[in-house]
Amino acid sequence: MVLVNVEDLHFSYGMIQALKGINFKIDDYKMVGILGSNGSGKTTLLKNISGYLKPSKGNVFIMGKSVYKMRAKDRAMLIGYVPQDMYFDFEFTSYDVVMMGRTPYLRRFQRETEKDVNSVKEAMTLTNTWDLKDRCVNELSGGQRQRVYIARALAQEPKILLLDEPISHLDAKYQIEVLSILKQLTAKGILVFAVLHDINLSSQFCDFILLMKDGEIISMGPPNEVITAENMKIAFSVDADVIRNPITDTPLIVFSKSKGMI
Numbered sequence: 001m002v003l004v005n006v007e008d009l010h011f012s013y014g015m016i017q018a019l020k021g022i023n024f025k026i027d028d029y030k031m032v033g034i035l036g037s038n039g040s041g042k043t044t045l046l047k048n049i050s051g052y053l054k055p056s057k058g059n060v061f062i063m064g065k066s067v068y069k070m071r072a073k074d075r076a077m078l079i080g081y082v083p084q085d086m087y088f089d090f091e092f093t094s095y096d097v098v099m100m101g102r103t104p105y106l107r108r109f110q111r112e113t114e115k116d117v118n119s120v121k122e123a124m125t126l127t128n129t130w131d132l133k134d135r136c137v138n139e140l141s142g143g144q145r146q147r148v149y150i151a152r153a154l155a156q157e158p159k160i161l162l163l164d165e166p167i168s169h170l171d172a173k174y175q176i177e178v179l180s181i182l183k184q185l186t187a188k189g190i191l192v193f194a195v196l197h198d199i200n201l202s203s204q205f206c207d208f209i210l211l212m213k214d215g216e217i218i219s220m221g222p223p224n225e226v227i228t229a230e231n232m233k234i235a236f237s238v239d240a241d242v243i244r245n246p247i248t249d250t251p252l253i254v255f256s257k258s259k260g261m262i
C-alpha cells in the first residue's frame with residue numbers, strides 16, 4: 001500500500017516560492033532522510049506533509065486520505081511532528097510534556113486513562129527518557145530534550161513521524177542514539193521522515209533519501225543512488241569524493257585536498 005503520496009505540491013510564502021512541484025510516493029515503513037542546503041524547502045515540505053501548512057497547489061495523501069481534509073484530531077492520531085526545538089513557559093516535567101501527546105485521545109474534561117498512562121510509559125521507555133520523567137523539560141540537555149519531544153510525538157501513536165533536524169544539536173553519542181531509536185520505529189510500523197544535515201550518517205541510517213534544491217527534489221532513492229559526487233555538487237556546491245564505506249558498504253563523502261575543498 002502507498003503510505004504517503006505527495007502530488008505536485010506547491011507552497012509560497014508571499015512572493016517566495018518555497019516548494020515548486022514536489023512528487024514522491026513511499027510505500028513501506030522506511031526511514032526517509034530529507035537533505036538539501038539551507039533554504040531548499042525541507043522544513044516547508046515537512047510542515048505541508050503534517051498539514052500545518054496548506055499548499056497553494058497539489059496534495060498530500062496519507063494512506064489514501066488527503067491530509068488537508070482530515071479533522072485536526074484524526075491527523076494528530078496519524079502524524080507526529082517533532083519541531084527543531086520547543087520552549088515551554090511553564091515548568092512542565094518531561095512526563096507532562098509526553099502526556100500532551102495524548103491530547104487527541106482525551107475527551108474534553110476527561111482525566112487520562114490507564115491506556116494513556118501506558119502509552120506515555122511505553123514512549124518514554126523506547127526513547128530512554130523514563131528516568132527523566134520528573135525533571136523539568138526546560139532544564140534538560142539538548143539530547144535529553146530531543147528524546148522527550150520524540151516520546152511526546154510517539155505518545156500520539158502515529159503511523160508517520162516527521163522530525164525537523166532531530167540530531168543537529170547533539171553530540172556523536174546522542175546522534176547515534178536518536179538515529180537508532182528512529183530506525184527501530186520503522187520496524188514497529190512507523191514511517192519516519194527526518195530532515196538531516198549529516199550526509200554520512202544519512203547514508204548509513206536512511207533507506208531512502210529525498211535530496212532538495214530550490215524547492216524541488218533533484219534526486220530520490222536509496223543512498224547508493226542519491227549520494228553521488230555529482231549530486232553533492234548540484235545540491236551543496238561542494239566538490240567531494242564519494243567512496244564506499246568499507247565497514248557499512250554505504251556511500252561515504254570525503255573532502256580531499258586535491259579537490260581544493262580543504
Ligand code: ADP
Pocket residue numbers: 013016017018036037038039040041042043044045
Ligand atoms: P530549509 O528547511 O531547507 O532550510 P525552508 O523550508 O525553511 O528551507 O525555507 C524555504 C524557503 O522559504 C527559503 O527561501 C526561506 O527563506 C523561505 N521561508 C521559510 N519560512 C518562511 C517564512 N515564515 N516566511 C517567509 N519565507 C520563509
